[in-house]
Amino acid sequence: MAMTLDEILPDLRRQSVDVRHAETGLWAASMLRDRISAGQLAPGAKLSEEPLCEVLGVSRNTLREAFATLAGEHVVTRIPNRGVFVARPTADDIREIYRVRRFLEPAALTWSTASPTDALHAAIARARAARRDGSVPGMASANQDFHAGVVALTRSDRLNAQMTQVLAEMRLVFHSMVADPLFHAPYIDDNAVILAKFEAGERAAAAALMVDYLRRAEQQLLEAHARA
Amino acid sequence: MAMTLDEILPDLRRQSVDVRHAETGLWAASMLRDRISAGQLAPGAKLSEEPLCEVLGVSRNTLREAFATLAGEHVVTRIPNRGVFVARPTADDIREIYRVRRFLEPAALTWSTASPTDALHAAIARARAARRDGSVPGMASANQDFHAGVVALTRSDRLNAQMTQVLAEMRLVFHSMVADPLFHAPYIDDNAVILAKFEAGERAAAAALMVDYLRRAEQQLLEAHARA
DNA sequence: TTAGGCTCGATTGTTGAACAATAGTTGGAA
DNA sequence: TTCCAACTATTGTTCAACAATCGAGCCTAA
Numbered sequence: 001m002a003m004t005l006d007e008i009l010p011d012l013r014r015q016s017v018d019v020r021h022a023e024t025g026l027w028a029a030s031m032l033r034d035r036i037s038a039g040q041l042a043p044g045a046k047l048s049e050e051p052l053c054e055v056l057g058v059s060r061n062t063l064r065e066a067f068a069t070l071a072g073e074h075v076v077t078r079i080p081n082r083g084v085f086v087a088r089p090t091a092d093d094i095r096e097i098y099r100v101r102r103f104l105e106p107a108a109l110t111w112s113t114a115s116p117t118d119a120l121h122a123a124i125a126r127a128r129a130a131r132r133d134g135s136v137p138g139m140a141s142a143n144q145d146f147h148a149g150v151v152a153l154t155r156s157d158r159l160n161a162q163m164t165q166v167l168a169e170m171r172l173v174f175h176s177m178v179a180d181p182l183f184h185a186p187y188i189d190d191n192a193v194i195l196a197k198f199e200a201g202e203r204a205a206a207a208a209l210m211v212d213y214l215r216r217a218e219q220q221l222l223e224a225h226a227r228a
Numbered sequence: 229m230a231m232t233l234d235e236i237l238p239d240l241r242r243q244s245v246d247v248r249h250a251e252t253g254l255w256a257a258s259m260l261r262d263r264i265s266a267g268q269l270a271p272g273a274k275l276s277e278e279p280l281c282e283v284l285g286v287s288r289n290t291l292r293e294a295f296a297t298l299a300g301e302h303v304v305t306r307i308p309n310r311g312v313f314v315a316r317p318t319a320d321d322i323r324e325i326y327r328v329r330r331f332l333e334p335a336a337l338t339w340s341t342a343s344p345t346d347a348l349h350a351a352i353a354r355a356r357a358a359r360r361d362g363s364v365p366g367m368a369s370a371n372q373d374f375h376a377g378v379v380a381l382t383r384s385d386r387l388n389a390q391m392t393q394v395l396a397e398m399r400l401v402f403h404s405m406v407a408d409p410l411f412h413a414p415y416i417d418d419n420a421v422i423l424a425k426f427e428a429g430e431r432a433a434a435a436a437l438m439v440d441y442l443r444r445a446e447q448q449l450l451e452a453h454a455r456a
Numbered sequence: 457t458t459a460g461g462c463t464c465g466a467t468t469g470t471t472g473a474a475c476a477a478t479a480g481t482t483g484g485a486a
Numbered sequence: 487t488t489c490c491a492a493c494t495a496t497t498g499t500t501c502a503a504c505a506a507t508c509g510a511g512c513c514t515a516a
Contacts, residue, residue, distance in 0.1 A: 023308065024470070025296065049497070059471045061289050064498090068253065068293050072300045080251065081478045081497055099384040107335035111439065156327040162390055211339065252499070277468070287500045292469090309468055309507045462513080469506070477498070486489085 025065030028058050032066060036075055036086055037168055043088035043176040047076065073165055075172075089173045091225055097166050097173070098218035104163060105150050105214065106207035109198055112153035119149045120195050127188045139184040140174065146191050150210075173221065177228040183220070187213065253293030256286050260294060264303055264314055265396055271316035271404040275304065301393050303400075317401045319453055325394050325401070326446035332391060333378050333442065334435035337426055340381035347377045348423050355416045367412035368402065374419050378438075401449065405456040415445065 032052075035041045053063045067084050070076040077087045089097070123146035130138025144167050151163040190213045197206035260280075263269045281291045295312050298304040305315045317325075351374035358366025372395050379391040418441045425434035 060497095061472090062470065064289075065293060065296050068296045069300065072297065082480095083497065096385060099382065100386045103332070103335040103339060103382055103384065103387060106339065107331040110338075111331060111334065154327065154331055156331065157324060158328045158390065158394070159331060162386065166386070288468095289501090290499065310509095311468065458516090460513105460515085462511105464511085465509095467506105467508085469504100471504080472502095474501080475499085477496105479496085480494085482491100482493070484489105484491085486487105 024058055025062050026069065028056050028063055028066035029069040031056060032070060033073075033075055033168075037171055039171070039175040041086050043086050043172050045086045047084045047086065049083070074169060087169070087172055088176055089169055091222060093169065094173060094218065094221055094225060097169055098214055098221075100162070100166050101147070102211055102214045104159060104166075105147060106210045108151050108153045108159075109194070109207045109210055110203050112155075114153060114155055115198070116153075117195065117199060119152070120146055123149055124188065124192050124195065127184070127191070131185055131188060136181050136184070139188070140171075143184050143187060143191070144170070173225070177224055180224060183224075187217065252286055252290050254297065256284050256291055256294035257297040259284060260298060261301075261303055261396075265399055267399070267403040269314050271314050271400050273314045275312045275314065277311070302397060315397070315400055316404055317397055319450060321397065322401060322446065322449055322453060325397055326442055326449075328390065328394050329375070330439055330442045332387060332394075333375060334438045336379050336381045336387075337422070337435045337438055338431050340383075342381060342383055343426070344381075345423060345427060347380070348374060351377055352416065352420050352423065355412070355419070359413055359416060364409050364412070367416070368399075371412050371415060371419070372398070401453070405452055408452060411448070411452075415441065 032041070032047070041047075047067070049060050049063055053060050056063065058066075067076060067078065071078050071084070075087055077085050079085065123142050127139055127142035127146065130136075130142055148160070148163055148167060151159055154160070190209070194206050194209045194213065197203075197209060260269070260275070269275075275295070277288050277291055281288050284291065286294075295304060295306065299306050299312070303315055305313050307313065315321075351370050355367055355370035355374065358364075358370055376388070376391055376395060379387055382388070418437070422434050422437045422441065425431075425437060
């Protein structure tokens, strides 16, 4: 699954030919972001400038603009005079991620004015289907969709962007350790209960359950991280 | 107060001589950020590349790295092939800012585990002193410190960064319209009440007061914005 | 007079090459 | 073996050039 830089170079080159666009720097950033998110570039992998520009067909200057963008998103770590690396989340990073989520998600459940829950139901249905099929990536993805959907209730672009970023880092966490196939399974039903409470108007209860959920998930992830 | 680009060029040049550092792009970004935050570069002002590099003593490439950083912080707006401008918050931006604050700040009051309130008391004291002296900037600054301090209760770097960014945009809002000298004054006592409730352990009440406070402030700001 | 279109100039977008600065490595001497 | 010094590869930064795009001013035609 996780490959080194050299292995995906041909793949990247294929998508780069014949593409012209405004804002090349942003395009290059999204190109790399996608690869990292998909786990094709493992955490800790070094992103050397020279081969990357060659393959993306952009200059070093433009590539560095992309690096600046990704560094701002914590997707990539820049070590002066050493280079740019795919971020490798530490235990502290995991704690920070869940700190953010433990404020954002309960707040969304508590104070959102809009409440279109179709997307949330759909996410749960997808998670259950994935569990039935034994698809771990399917469960992970559907679970992320659910929690992103909770924050989407806020209707705030900024908060959604923050959540998107945090979830991207969650994927890095999963990519940087052997994933327990059973990690996501038990949480699916928790999500369903939270949603039910929310729709019943018991927002405080839904928020409390969410806090509890997030604490357990954080704990489990920290233990797995310590083992790795 | 608010000057155009040409007027602060000499000033910028003065601070730029003889400064060497790692990460020049970030340094240039902070240089511009400070000027914008202080209101020396008014919202809507155009940041031309050529004079700016000349004055900061950096190349266009480095300056563009700085622009990428600032654009990510919404401090600056980039219009393709037109250039970079100091962001001019719209009414929608104001709504978005308060949307973020209405989730972040009550959440901090509700679910923070730590609660060192010294900084909050200090901010209120400073606000009262400023009100006594009739210092509008003093009240504005102290008020921002109070609300930043509330979010600081979360102990989350990300949430604090988000709040810092939002407050920077708030300053842009104030800079882009004639400030009512009495805007901040009445809110100082609201802050004090919120803090008292929080320290009394009545977190839900504190959060509810905060939501109310933010709604009123948003409303007042939107009306002032419509007039401008 | 004025609407529409054209050219021109200025500024941004992107590139390639150059040089400086730094980290890691290699090789040699004690 | 250990330590220190040159060496090498890569990053940090600058520069100069060219392409792409926008806006202004001008010209023409109804």
